[in-house]
Amino acid sequence: MGSKPPDRTFFGQPRGLVGLFFAEAWERFSYYGMRALLLFYMTDRILDGGLGIDSGSAKSMIAVYGSATYMAAILGGWISDRVLGDRRATLTGGVLIMCGHICLAIPAGAGALFASMIFIAGGTGLLKPTISSSVGDLYAADDPRRDSGFSIYYMGISVGAVAAPLVVGTVGQEYDYHLGFGIAAVGMALGLLVYVRSQHHLSPRSSAPKNPLRLSDAPRSRVITVSAGVAALIGAVAIAVATGVLDAGGIVDLISVVAIALPIAYFTVMLRSKRTTAAERARVRGYIPMFVAAVAFWCIQEQGATVIAQYADESTDLDAFGFAIPASWFQSVGSLVLIVLTPAFAVMWLRFDRSRRAPSTAHKFAVGLAIAGLSYLLLVVPAQHPGATNPLWLVGSLAVVTVGEMCLSPIGLSATTRLAPAAFATQTMGLWLSSNAAGQGIGAQLVKFYDAGSAAVYFGLLGLGAVVLAGILFAIAPLIRRQAERRESTEDASLAGAQR
Ligand code: PHE
16 A cells, blocks of 8 residues: 655654744744734724724634635635645645735735735645645554654644744734734745745655546536535525624634534435445544544633633633733643644654554544543642632643644544545544534533533533443454454555546
């Protein structure tokens, strides 16, 4: 299976990993930098350089935008698998993202904001699944370095995420919003530069579409029906928004529903496709419970930006150390912990995977989800007492959930590249990214139940739910491993070989 990985290495990892690490770090820098500034820019008074949008609508728009960005990854994956191939899709996506930040760098009001959202959601949809898929292509099918390689790659994401609010956010808020967004554009440009200069280290598999589209493949009537259906849906939503039938709350509900329905529909398509072999189908079935666990995990982890941010603001003693800690600082705790712990995790996965006692992917997921549950259960202790909590409780909880993230998120990327049906390689990566959109979609509904008075109940129930789900996954992990390890029977193998 698969061609040999390139020979030259970097600290034991394929050379191509270095370029992908820095390109993705800069892309995330531009994305998270822009997001750190967006709410302030949208809600600030027009006189002060903002757009004067009310805070409720702005928050809903930002949530919908974030969710749509990760859902777009499925479409981006499709374009890569069938038309462009990963390398060209990453480049195109990077250019679109840069255009999006440039739109915001020009002081041109709400029109420029909407244009930038389209550029950035579309561009990220193209870039994020394809760049992650290219990491997977650096490794042969049975290469034991895959999980630790993805852990290192994931650290790049956190390097970008932690630096962004400090640089883009500070410049944007202290000097000028558009200057801040301009820095995000420069960041993406640097990412593109790194990518272009290092792309010769990528696997040749990243250059061609994995399942090229031949127009004769799809009956024209089906193409017309699908396009008309999508256009009608977008039109209907646009009219509902314009006429006020669908208000901000309605849009959030709609996104929640779509974010859950989309992966279900996509799994169905993949399982039914003629291009999926019997063994691949078994692997997809084994992947589904892990996907569900990932949705639950993101549902908790992404509340770091909503419920936990609110808890930091309302229920934490921010003067505990003799100076006023800005509540926004808690947003960086996770990324910092991740950067510090990654080397240890990368070594640990390597050791594990070279030993005979390696835990399976499902086991790692179950542990990750259980740890996320524990991070919430930990908060039950301070939340029971009225009055301001010592900030160390929050820091501890955020550190714990990050350890869970390291067991689940890089491993999920790695497993996705290993378990994806060949014809759907990058689309499966898009699907993986949509687990985050689905988690946030469910989270958007759950957060409505949070209030400072009953915080202990909220954290307790969600934490317990996560631990129980993790227990179930742990119990069925041996079954999943058997599905994942199913090899092709002879006729499947020749079909798969022809596609690869
Ligand atoms: N921090 C992660 C990232 O930006 C969050 C994420 C996880 C996003 C999974 C999408 C899917 O990559």
